[in-house]
Amino acid sequence: MKRLPMKPNYKNWIPKGMVCGAAAGSVVFLALTLVIGLTGLISNNTWKVVLTILFAADTLVFAVATLWMLLMYRAFSYNGRRQMSRHIIDGVASYVTLPLGGRGLDVGCGSGALTIAVAKRNLQASMTGIDRWGLEYSSYSQQLCEDNARAEGVTNVDFAKGDALRLDFADETFDAVTSNYVYHNIPSRDRQAILMETLRVLKRGGIFAIHDIFSRQKYGDMQAFVKKLKDLGYEQVELIPTDKSRFMSAWEARWMALGGSAILVGKK
Numbered sequence: 201m202k203r204l205p206m207k208p209n210y211k212n213w214i215p216k217g218m219v220c221g222a223a224a225g226s227v228v229f230l231a232l233t234l235v236i237g238l239t240g241l242i243s244n245n246t247w248k249v250v251l252t253i254l255f256a257a258d259t260l261v262f263a264v265a266t267l268w269m270l271l272m273y274r275a276f277s278y279n280g281r282r283q284m285s286r287h288i289i290d291g292v293a294s295y296v297t298l299p300l301g302g303r304g305l306d307v308g309c310g311s312g313a314l315t316i317a318v319a320k321r322n323l324q325a326s327m328t329g330i331d332r333w334g335l336e337y338s339s340y341s342q343q344l345c346e347d348n349a350r351a352e353g354v355t356n357v358d359f360a361k362g363d364a365l366r367l368d369f370a371d372e373t374f375d376a377v378t379s380n381y382v383y384h385n386i387p388s389r390d391r392q393a394i395l396m397e398t399l400r401v402l403k404r405g406g407i408f409a410i411h412d413i414f415s416r417q418k419y420g421d422m423q424a425f426v427k428k429l430k431d432l433g434y435e436q437v438e439l440i441p442t443d444k445s446r447f448m449s450a451w452e453a454r455w456m457a458l459g460g461s462a463i464l465v466g467k468k
């Protein structure tokens with residue numbers, strides 16, 4: 201018989217593999233710096249000295265990257281003191297209310313944290329989480345989401361493989377759509393088109409709460425997008441910054457490269 205997980209494990213937005221890769225890079229370049237540097241000094245070889253300087257610079261870059269990722273890993277962790285991911289997930293979930301018997305969609309659900317948080321707040325309805333899984337976030341999977349739901353005692357959820365760029369649902373299927381820190385990860389020249397694809401599957405009258413890094417560089421002119429939605433008849437459309445105190449301090453947003461984080465909310 202399969203053992204049930206005692207506690208949910210939502211993993212970390214900074215994959216452990218990335219931290220280990222950067223740490224391994226630091227160690228390799230440090231070793232090269234020491235070996236080539238020492239032999240260069242002994243043999244008085246100019247090329248070896250130049251190489252040593254380059255390897256030392258690489259060591260520094262990898263060491264700084266490792267430290268940066270470790271600090272973010274600690275801040276995001278669901279077990280640490282800051283628990284920033286939990287705070288953001290709860291904050292986004294608080295914007296999603298489903299009607300009796302309604303159905304919501306979480307795009308790019310990862311380890312299921314937001315899907316489950318919304319489902320917990322909306323026991324009268326159900327949530328579907330979709331993700332393409334298996335690429336950069338290799339520890340996230342459908343099985344992990346289902347284990348987490350079981351560990352939380354949540355039954356009004358289901359999970360499936362899917363692509364945010366082409367959602368496998370008919371127009372106007374869901375009563376609410378939500379997403380957290382997904383679309384900025386997707387290589388695209390037109391992320392506003394990804395938002396429109398999400399809104400395509402939302403029913404008229406349904407609500408949306410999409411949290412991401414809505415910087416101009418990643419999304420283009422979001423104020424124009426808000427106006428476009430209003431012109432299309434969407435109501436109460438707002439782009440609420442979350443990087444100035446709502447979900448994180450301005451200082452955290454800066455050092456974590458999360459500046460421009462905001463939640464796009466409204467009603468179709």
Ligand SMILES: C[S@@+](CC[C@H](N)C(=O)[O-])C[C@H]1O[C@@H](n2cnc3c(N)ncnc32)[C@H](O)[C@@H]1O
Pocket residue numbers: 213289307308309310311312313314330331332333334335337340362363364365379380381382385386
């Ligand atoms: C930073 S994680 C966020 C996970 C989750 N939303 C959360 O808040 O914990 C980004 C997620 O987006 C997913 N993702 C990236 N591109 C996607 C795509 N085209 N379609 C569906 N999911 C995607 C990744 O697999 C990953 O699980």
